Amino acid sequence: MGEAQSGDAVAVLAGRAAGQGSVVPPRFTLGSVPCEAATETAIAGIVESGGCLRSVRSHFSRLPERLPPMADTPGQDAAAQVSEATRQAADSRQMGWAGRAGLTARAVVYLLIGFLALAVAGGSGAKMDQKGALAQVLAQPFGPVMVGLLAVGFVGYAVWRLTEVAFGVTGEGRAVGPRLVSLARALAYGFLAYTAVTLMRGSGVDQSSQQRGYAAQLMTHPFGRWVVGLVGVAIAVVGLVMVVQGVKLTFMRYFPAAGLPPRTRQAVRHLGRVGTIARGLVFTLTGVLVASAAWTYDASNVGGLDGALQTLRDRPFGGLLLAVAAAGLIVFGVYGLCEARYRRV
Numbered sequence: 514m515g516e517a518q519s520g521d522a523v524a525v526l527a528g529r530a531a532g533q534g535s536v537v538p539p540r541f542t543l544g545s546v547p548c549e550a551a552t553e554t555a556i557a558g559i560v561e562s563g564g565c566l567r568s569v570r571s572h573f574s575r576l577p578e579r580l581p582p583m584a585d586t587p588g589q590d591a592a593a594q595v596s597e598a599t600r601q602a603a604d605s606r607q608m609g610w611a612g613r614a615g616l617t618a619r620a621v622v623y624l625l626i627g628f629l630a631l632a633v634a635g636g637s638g639a640k641m642d643q644k645g646a647l648a649q650v651l652a653q654p655f656g657p658v659m660v661g662l663l664a665v666g667f668v669g670y671a672v673w674r675l676t677e678v679a680f681g682v683t684g685e686g687r688a689v690g691p692r693l694v695s696l697a698r699a700l701a702y703g704f705l706a707y708t709a710v711t712l713m714r715g716s717g718v719d720q721s722s723q724q725r726g727y728a729a730q731l732m733t734h735p736f737g738r739w740v741v742g743l744v745g746v747a748i749a750v751v752g753l754v755m756v757v758q759g760v761k762l763t764f765m766r767y768f769p770a771a772g773l774p775p776r777t778r779q780a781v782r783h784l785g786r787v788g789t790i791a792r793g794l795v796f797t798l799t800g801v802l803v804a805s806a807a808w809t810y811d812a813s814n815v816g817g818l819d820g821a822l823q824t825l826r827d828r829p830f831g832g833l834l835l836a837v838a839a840a841g842l843i844v845f846g847v848y849g850l851c852e853a854r855y856r857r858v
Contacts, residue, residue, distance in 0.1 A: 603676035612858035615670020615702065618663045620849025622646050622705075623792070623842050630822050630839030634832045642819040643705055647712050660709050667706035673858065674699035683767065683857050694751075724820075728803070729812035741815075742807035749800025755793025759786050767856050781855065784848035791841020795821055 602608060625646035629639045639645055651660050677683070677695040685691035731737040758764055764785050773781065799821040806815045825834040 600680060603680050608673060608676060609858045611669030612673035613853045613856075614666045615668075615673055616849060616853035616856065616858075618666025619670060619702070620846045620853060621663065622846075623849060624846030625649060626818065627839045627841075627843030627846060630835055630842065633822070633826060634835040634839060640819050641822045642817050644708050644712060645819060647709050651712060657713055660713055664706045664709035664713075667702045667709065671699045671703040671706065674702070697751075724815050724817050726812075728806055728815040732807070732810065732812060738807045738810065742804050745800045745802070745804030745807060747800070748803060749797050752793045752796030752798070752800055755796060756790050757793075759789030759793060762786060764789060767852070769855070769857055773855055777851075777855070781848065781851045784844055784851060787841060788845025788848040791838060792845045795838055795842065798824065 622643055626641055626643070629637075629645060629649065630641045632639055633641055639649065647660055647663065650656050650663070653659070674695040678692050678699065681687035682691040682695055728741050731741055762782060762785070765782060768778070768781065795818060799818060802820055802824065803815050806812055822835055822838060825831055825838055828834060
């Protein structure tokens with residue numbers, strides 16, 4: 514349509530929108546067809562649509578600028594409360610005491626194993642593993658009480674390590690590797706607590722025989738040899754990691770930077786280096802023996818710490834090698850007491 518006709522249509526629309534009376538639209542044709550009726554209908558629809566849009570705009574203008582946040586469901590609120598309560602318990606002073614009690618129990622066991630190894634180097638026939646150490650304690654006056662206290666310490670150690678699995682290891686953050694190591698330690702010391710309880714109840718089976726029995730039974734199943742072999746490799750790798758940590762003094766990150774006197778820090782550094790390297794070497798030998806048991810299909814090679822130390826004794830200059838290993842484990846026990854006193858938990 515022409516410019517004059519477009520202007521007339523706009524004038525009609527403006528008049529309707531301003532509430533004016535009836536405005537007669539101009540007459541024009543589209544080709545040879547009159548469009549009067551079509552123009553009237555189109556203008557009425559446009560005006561009506563404009564009024565509807567103004568109504569919708571007015572309605573939304575009355576809504577609040579910011580909707581209130583959605584309320585948590587009862588299940589979400591309960592889960593949040595449980596998570597917060599668990600975190601507070603993990604950071605509590607009581608959990609710190611449990612961790613220190615567990616570190617003390619671990620140190621005592623390594624001291625006992627070291628002294629037992631020295632005795633074996635001198636001709637004794639004692640068992641040089643955790644259960645053998647606990648058996649020696651049990652044979653002493655008030656032995657059941659002391660073994661019971663050690664079992665409580667092992668449980669505390671396991672629970673403390675489980676909190677590290679859940680919330681991260683002190684000095685390591687929330688890295689996955691250290692948390693997996695803490696899980697393995699929690700399981701190991703939970704089993705050691707069970708061992709102490711069974712020993713107090715009269716169990717006479719030594720630890721190395723138990724381990725040989727477990728390995729022999731496992732190797733009778735499909736892929737059992739692979740499982741035993743992988744366990745041996747894992748133990749050997751853990752031992753090598755301990756050796757590296759001892760050489761690089763990475764264990765010192767668990768101690769407060771400014772919380773130790775200089776002489777104490779130097780003593781902890783030397784004790785930790787020697788003890789961690791010695792413990793790592795014994796663990797590496799233990800893992801190699803377990804892996805060789807899988808390779809040769811001979812469960813008699815599985816023997817834990819006792820088997821590893823017996824292997825040293827049976828080598829040329831075995832008495833000297835065993836005495837050196839025993840001294841290293843004793844040093845680690847002394848370092849463990851320092852760790853129980855000064856470590857950040």
